[in-house]
Amino acid sequence: MSKEINIEELKSIIEPYVQNKENWDNLTDETDFINDLEINSANLVDIVLDIEDAFEIEIDNESMEQMLTIKSSITVIKDKINNK
Amino acid sequence: MTKEEIISHLPYTKPFHFVDKITKVSLETIEGEYLFKEDEFFYKGHFKNKPITPGVILTECMAQIGLVSFGIFLLGNIVKNEEISLAMSSTDIQFYKAVLPLEKVIVKAEKIYFRFNKLKCEVSMLNENKKIVAKGIIAGMIIKNENKN
Numbered sequence: 001m002s003k004e005i006n007i008e009e010l011k012s013i014i015e016p017y018v019q020n021k022e023n024w025d026n027l028t029d030e031t032d033f034i035n036d037l038e039i040n041s042a043n044l045v046d047i048v049l050d051i052e053d054a055f056e057i058e059i060d061n062e063s064m065e066q067m068l069t070i071k072s073s074i075t076v077i078k079d080k081i082n083n084k
Numbered sequence: 085m086t087k088e089e090i091i092s093h094l095p096y097t098k099p100f101h102f103v104d105k106i107t108k109v110s111l112e113t114i115e116g117e118y119l120f121k122e123d124e125f126f127y128k129g130h131f132k133n134k135p136i137t138p139g140v141i142l143t144e145c146m147a148q149i150g151l152v153s154f155g156i157f158l159l160g161n162i163v164k165n166e167e168i169s170l171a172m173s174s175t176d177i178q179f180y181k182a183v184l185p186l187e188k189v190i191v192k193a194e195k196i197y198f199r200f201n202k203l204k205c206e207v208s209m210l211n212e213n214k215k216i217v218a219k220g221i222i223a224g225m226i227i228k229n230e231n232k233n
Contacts, residue, residue, distance in 0.1 A: 042173030042225050045202040064200050 005055070005074055005081075013050045017043040029071035057081060085160050093156045093163050094148065095170075099125045102145035109157050112195050116149035119188040127185055137183040142209060142218050147172050150193030150207035151224045158198055159226065167229040173202070177220030181211060188212050193222075201226040 011027075018024045019038035023031060033039045039047070048064050051057075051073070057080035059067075067073045087106040094103060108115040120137055127135035152170045156163050183189060190212075193205040204223040211217050 040173065042202055042223060045200045045225075048200060049197070061200060 005077055007070075007074075009054060010051070010070065010073065010077075013054060014039075014047055017047060027070065030069055033068050051077065055081060057084065085157055085163075090153050090156050094152060096148065100144070101148075102141070103148050103153060106149070106153055107190075109154070111158070113193065114150060114154040114157065115190065115192045116153060117188055117190050118145050118149070120183060120185055122185045124185070135185050137185075137187075139177070139179050139218075142179065142183060142189075143175055143177050143222075145189065146177070146191050146193075146207045146209055146218065146220075147175070147222050147224070149191040150205050151203060151222050154193055154195070154205065155198075155203050155224065155226060158195075158203065169227050169229065170203075170224045171227055172222065172224045174223045175220065177207075177218050177222070179218045181215055181217045183211065183217055189217060196221070201228075 014033070014037070015024070017039045020036060023036040031037060033044060033047075034041070044067075048059055048067060052059055055077055057077065059076065059080060063076045063080070067076050087109060090106050090109070091103060094101065096102075102118045103116055104118050106114065106116040124137075124141075126138055126141060130136060130138045151172065155170050159168065162168065188211070190210045191207065192210070193207040196204040196206055198204075202223060202225050204221065206220075207222050208219040209217040
């Protein structure tokens with residue numbers, strides 16, 4: 001059984017780093033963190049480290065590179081939780 | 085990588101090179117120093133007839149030692165084989181004392197984390213009397229450029 005991921009928790013991690021508030025208000029699964037939300041690469045690292053702490057998982061370089069949307073982040077988080 | 089090699093890989097030159105030497109380095113911490121020369125370019129304008137090292141230059145010196153020199157050491161052989169650059173991504177520095185021409189400063193940095201090509205450090209700058217000049221957090225990203233050849 002996989003633990004359900006709390007989307008609100010994920011969103012609360014991302015929100016402080018968002019630059020484009022308009023796209024944030026119209027967030028979809030496909031919203032791109034860099035192109036749409038205008039989060040810089042350094043803050044993307046902070047998001048991933050915050051996700052690690054919040055969900056008690058470890059994310060490797062390859063998975064990190066995939067985490068560019070809500071949808072792909074959830075995929076990675078679920079995968080890491082299930083393979084813990 | 086030796087302390088001298090770190091210096092030789094620094095991407096700076098006069099008048100924007102603010103590292104004289106690295107005195108200590110390990111996987112967790114780095115220490116280096118710089119003597120502010122009497123004829124640094126910024127003393128002419130900062131301030132009129134009263135030269136004081138600008139805070140941005142102190143920050144730059146802290147970043148060149150605590151972030152870039154440290155990053156070069158931590159990357160080790162990667163720096164020798166690949167074209168890389170380090171871009172400062174954030175700073176949060178408090179200033180406590182002025183630094184005048186011909187003052188030597190010691191910069192110490194401790195790694196907070198180095199992950200996903202981001203190096204984040206707690207950095208402090210001391211003067212020769214071991215008094216804190218500035219202190220804070222600096223972070224930067226390593227950017228790998230394709231094909232050195």
